[in-house]
Amino acid sequence: MxxxxxxxxxxxxxxxVRKALERSLSSAGHEAKTFASAAEFLDFTCPDTPGCLILxxxxxxxxxxxxxxRLAEKNFTFPIIFMTGHGTVPASxxxxxxxxxxxxxxPFKDRELLNAVSTGIEKHRRQRKxxxxxxxxxxxxxxxxxxxxxxxxxxxxGMLNKQVAFDLEITERTIKAxxxxxxxxxxxxxxxxxxxxxxxxxxxxxxx
Amino acid sequence: xxxxRRNRWITLCYLLCFSILLTxxxxxxxxxxxxxxxxxxxxxxxxxxNAFESNIPSFEKTNQGLSAALRSGGIDIxxxxxxxxxxxxxxxxxYRKHMVALMRRRYxxxxxxxxxxxxxxxxxxxxxxxxxxxxDAPVLALYLPEGFELPKTKRQIIPHLIIPDLKRTxxxxxxxxxxxxxxxVVSGTHPLDRWLxxxxxxxFQKWEGRLKFRYLRDLPIEEILATVSGAPSDNIxxxxxxxxxxxxxxxxxxxxxxxxxxxxxxxxxxFLDTLLGGGIVGGSMISFEFIGTKAGEMALxxxxxxxxxxxxxxxxxxxxxxxxxxRQLKHWNLSESALPTGSIIINREFSLxxxxxxxxxxxxxxxxxxxxxxxxxxxKRRRRSAEESLRQKSEELDQFFNVSLDLLCIANxxxxxxxxxxxxxxxxxxxxxxxxxxxxxxxxHPDDLVKxxxxxxxxxxxxxxxxxxxRYRCKDGTYRWLEWSSAPAGNLIxxxxxxxxxxxxxxxxxxxxxxxxxxxxxIATMGELTTSLAHEINQPLTAIESNxxxxxxxxxxxxxDISEVGQILEDIIRDDxxxxxxxxxxxxxxxxxxxxxxxxxxxxxxxxxxxxxxxxSLLQGLSIIMELSPEMKEIHADRIQLQQxxxxxxxxxxxxxxxxxxxxxxxxxxxxxxxxxxxxxSVTDFGTGIDENNIKHLFEPFYTTKPKGLGMGLSISQTIxxxxxxxxxxxxxxxxxxTFSFTLPVQQGDAS
Numbered sequence: 001m002x003x004x005x006x007x008x009x010x011x012x013x014x015x016x017v018r019k020a021l022e023r024s025l026s027s028a029g030h031e032a033k034t035f036a037s038a039a040e041f042l043d044f045t046c047p048d049t050p051g052c053l054i055l056x057x058x059x060x061x062x063x064x065x066x067x068x069x070r071l072a073e074k075n076f077t078f079p080i081i082f083m084t085g086h087g088t089v090p091a092s093x094x095x096x097x098x099x100x101x102x103x104x105x106x107p108f109k110d111r112e113l114l115n116a117v118s119t120g121i122e123k124h125r126r127q128r129k130x131x132x133x134x135x136x137x138x139x140x141x142x143x144x145x146x147x148x149x150x151x152x153x154x155x156x157x158g159m160l161n162k163q164v165a166f167d168l169e170i171t172e173r174t175i176k177a178x179x180x181x182x183x184x185x186x187x188x189x190x191x192x193x194x195x196x197x198x199x200x201x202x203x204x205x206x207x208x
Numbered sequence: 209x210x211x212x213r214r215n216r217w218i219t220l221c222y223l224l225c226f227s228i229l230l231t232x233x234x235x236x237x238x239x240x241x242x243x244x245x246x247x248x249x250x251x252x253x254x255x256x257x258n259a260f261e262s263n264i265p266s267f268e269k270t271n272q273g274l275s276a277a278l279r280s281g282g283i284d285i286x287x288x289x290x291x292x293x294x295x296x297x298x299x300x301x302x303y304r305k306h307m308v309a310l311m312r313r314r315y316x317x318x319x320x321x322x323x324x325x326x327x328x329x330x331x332x333x334x335x336x337x338x339x340x341x342x343x344d345a346p347v348l349a350l351y352l353p354e355g356f357e358l359p360k361t362k363r364q365i366i367p368h369l370i371i372p373d374l375k376r377t378x379x380x381x382x383x384x385x386x387x388x389x390x391x392x393v394v395s396g397t398h399p400l401d402r403w404l405x406x407x408x409x410x411x412f413q414k415w416e417g418r419l420k421f422r423y424l425r426d427l428p429i430e431e432i433l434a435t436v437s438g439a440p441s442d443n444i445x446x447x448x449x450x451x452x453x454x455x456x457x458x459x460x461x462x463x464x465x466x467x468x469x470x471x472x473x474x475x476x477x478x479f480l481d482t483l484l485g486g487g488i489v490g491g492s493m494i495s496f497e498f499i500g501t502k503a504g505e506m507a508l509x510x511x512x513x514x515x516x517x518x519x520x521x522x523x524x525x526x527x528x529x530x531x532x533x534x535r536q537l538k539h540w541n542l543s544e545s546a547l548p549t550g551s552i553i554i555n556r557e558f559s560l561x562x563x564x565x566x567x568x569x570x571x572x573x574x575x576x577x578x579x580x581x582x583x584x585x586x587x588k589r590r591r592r593s594a595e596e597s598l599r600q601k602s603e604e605l606d607q608f609f610n611v612s613l614d615l616l617c618i619a620n621x622x623x624x625x626x627x628x629x630x631x632x633x634x635x636x637x638x639x640x641x642x643x644x645x646x647x648x649x650x651x652x653h654p655d656d657l658v659k660x661x662x663x664x665x666x667x668x669x670x671x672x673x674x675x676x677x678x679r680y681r682c683k684d685g686t687y688r689w690l691e692w693s694s695a696p697a698g699n700l701i702x703x704x705x706x707x708x709x710x711x712x713x714x715x716x717x718x719x720x721x722x723x724x725x726x727x728x729x730x731i732a733t734m735g736e737l738t739t740s741l742a743h744e745i746n747q748p749l750t751a752i753e754s755n756x757x758x759x760x761x762x763x764x765x766x767x768x769d770i771s772e773v774g775q776i777l778e779d780i781i782r783d784d785x786x787x788x789x790x791x792x793x794x795x796x797x798x799x800x801x802x803x804x805x806x807x808x809x810x811x812x813x814x815x816x817x818x819x820x821x822x823x824x825s826l827l828q829g830l831s832i833i834m835e836l837s838p839e840m841k842e843i844h845a846d847r848i849q850l851q852q853x854x855x856x857x858x859x860x861x862x863x864x865x866x867x868x869x870x871x872x873x874x875x876x877x878x879x880x881x882x883x884x885x886x887x888x889x890s891v892t893d894f895g896t897g898i899d900e901n902n903i904k905h906l907f908e909p910f911y912t913t914k915p916k917g918l919g920m921g922l923s924i925s926q927t928i929x930x931x932x933x934x935x936x937x938x939x940x941x942x943x944x945x946x947t948f949s950f951t952l953p954v955q956q957g958d959a960s
């Protein structure tokens with residue numbers, strides 16, 4: 001899979017700030033896309049590429065916080081960097097609790113902006129990679145038969161084959177065969193790796 | 209000359225005298241009526257308390273003198289109360305008690321303004337028994353003996369002491385009758401008689417060697433008469449006083465005097481003017497009527513309150529009068545030329561027969577002369593009355609001139625003061641001589657010279673009245689502000705100036721207080737706007753930083769896009785100006801600066817204010833709608849203060865909309881010409897409106913409905929608008945919310 005070009009989205013009602021940020025980002029090698037209002041951004045469909053959102057907390061109409069809420073409803077995954085002004089501490093706290101990644105207090109240094117943007121993009125990239133891995137694991141999990149799923153859950157809970165066989169009232173040999181298939185289907189090289197996959201997928205033995 | 213002829217002479221003469229009297233009298237009455245237009249003493253009551261009974265001739269005379277004098281001063285006879293207490297004949301407390309009761313009955317309802325007592329007994333009665341009835345009226349105490357000590361009291365008491373001079377009568381008698389050998393001195397045995405007799409014996413000692421004195425006090429009246437009747441003509445008889453002889457027989461001095469004169473072979477002289485007309489020659493006499501007249505005149509003076517200073521003790525002194533009976537002079541063949549000058553002669557008879565030598569010519573001359581004199585007298589009287597009224601007017605004006613708190617002066621158009629009142633000395637510290645020694649312009653502040661000179665030249669050209677202000681230098685080098693009102697009269701300037709230094713100082717202080725308060729309020733208002741203002745500045749600063757860093761990076765590229773960098777620099781400059789503009793606007797509003805009135809377009813001022821709070825209003829979801837009339841005339845005002853008012857009104861409206869639904873969250877700022885001379889600015893919101901009960905308190909200091917409000921905003925707004933000559937008011941809109949509006953006068957005439 002080739003690395004996709006990240007995009008930095010900027011929402012600010014102030015045209016001169018918007019223009020300056022766009023210049024700064026593009027001069028630093030980022031692709032920047034600017035919006036004059038929250039509504040304008042909501043109408044836009046972001047391509048499936050890594051990136052981050054720089055959002056002015058104070059805006060006429062829908063403000064930064066309200067936009068954050070709307071985006072959360074739409075399963076928007078881009079990290080959000082808020083630009084705040086003087087005396088907006090309560091708003092910042094609220095934004096932070098809602099998952100904001102960073103805050104830049106105007107007037108901020110260009111370096112701070114670029115650092116935050118890099119961190120954001122990197123974070124988004126990792127998120128996307130993680131997301132992809134999970135999707136593979138889930139797909140593999142879906143290939144397990146109900147009996148293999150039962151064996152998987154009990155094995156990762158730390159039970160011995162003998163105990164599993166006793167629990168499921170089948171022979172230990174049959175258990176061994178299921179286990180080998182689970183390992184194969186899930187792509188795990190060792191029991192430890194299988195346990196890690198289980199943890200990622202949130203699988204826990206119901207009998208443990 | 210026949211009897212008939214003589215009668216014709218008499219008739220002619222009487223006619224002449226009658227006509228003169230008639231003319232003069234009529235004119236005198238007329239003059240009197242003119243000079244006495246009103247009578248301030250008309251309602252004053254005077255009480256005369258006599259210790260004796262009412263029918264004693266000497267006191268009747270005093271009463272006559274008193275009564276006439278009081279009436280001449282405007283105190284009517286019905287306002288004069290004569291009481292004869294008869295205390296001497298009725299000693300003892302019982303009688304006094306009755307007398308007090310009687311006095312109370314008579315006077316308790318009346319206000320007595322002045323009391324005259326006759327004899328010490330009457331004075332004591334007044335002070336001891338009558339104090340409650342007549343508590344505080346001033347008293348003139350007549351007929352007090354020499355050396356009488358006044359009782360100590362807060363009441364004003366003016367004493368009149370009887371100090372008889374018996375020597376003078378003797379001196380005069382000796383001049384008239386040069387060859388006198390012996391002097392008979394007749395007195396009674398009553399204490400008063402004895403007192404006078406003793407006085408005579410003492411006074412006459414210096415003649416003891418030259419004359420023989422025979423004092424007849426100790427003889428019964430019959431013997432006295434017998435002694436005197438046998439006296440040779442080179443003797444004289446002196447009667448002092450007589451009420452009672454040695455045997456206790458009562459007889460008045462007048463009766464005894466008449467008897468003496470009838471039987472005496474020698475001329476009789478006396479000391480009491482009641483004796484006159486009863487056959488005595490006369491003497492230097494105590495005149496009872498004259499005492500009354502003088503007492504009455506003094507009572508009038510005290511009642512008018514004019515003549516005496518309070519701290520100088522007043523005493524009534526009445527001189528004796530040299531008075532003689534013309535008939536007795538003739539009878540004893542005594543020469544009138546031997547009398548002292550100024551003597552009064554009574555009972556003079558003119559014998560027309562004596563005048564025959566003067567003839568008709570003399571009479572005609574007298575007639576003409578008399579008419580002339582009468583005319584002159586009338587004229588003189590008129591002139592004197594005019595002069596008197598002029599003098600009174602002039603005195604009144606002098607009084608006003610000197611009591612005025614204002615600085616009054618008369619100056620000439622050459623620039624010198626001619627007359628100044630005392631206030632000048634008090635105000636400037638110079639003496640009037642110093643002020644008059646120089647041209648008055650020398651005292652004027654150099655900066656005020658031009659306008660003062662202008663005023664003087666306007667006055668010199670007889671322009672009616674000039675009002676202006678200038679500063680005068682005080683002796684200590686400081687200056688006082690004077691406000692002038694002047695009027696010209698020929699080459700004179702009549703001017704009145706008022707020292708308004710303190711007033712101007714107070715006004716300046718009030719103005720400074722207002723400015724400081726406005727300043728503090730502005731700072732407080734700006735405090736409310738810090739968020740918005742910080743945003744306003746941070747926006748361009750953020751843009752500048754990013755633009756500059758971007759430009760750096762563009763330039764470090766292999767093929768820099770110079771035109772892009774140029775564009776960036778343009779933007780940086782624009783943002784820098786934008787930030788500076790905000791700071792300048794804020795600084796203007798917060799800076800403590802002397803108010804500076806300038807010509808303003810009110811719409812522009814409003815737009816500037818709205819620009820500052822635009823952002824803040826957006827944050828609150830408010831929209832500010834400006835409906836500004838293009839027809840607005842220029843005003844002359846302090847921009848910052850005016851913008852403070854507008855800002856305050858908009859912020860108040862914003863506060864009123866805080867909890868209003870989104871649809872109502874708008875503020876309308878309107879301008880319009882109220883009329884030709886006034887602009888009107890109104891700020892309307894659609895919020896909660898004003899509680900009708902509080903509408904009248906809105907503009908009071910410290911009145912606020914905001915939780916964190918100072919309560920100064922509207923108060924200072926009102927102060928500012930009023931200082932600019934405008935009005936401010938608040939009202940609720942019929943459709944909800946409130947409207948605050950103010951008016952300001954437009955700049956009149958040419959604005960350049």
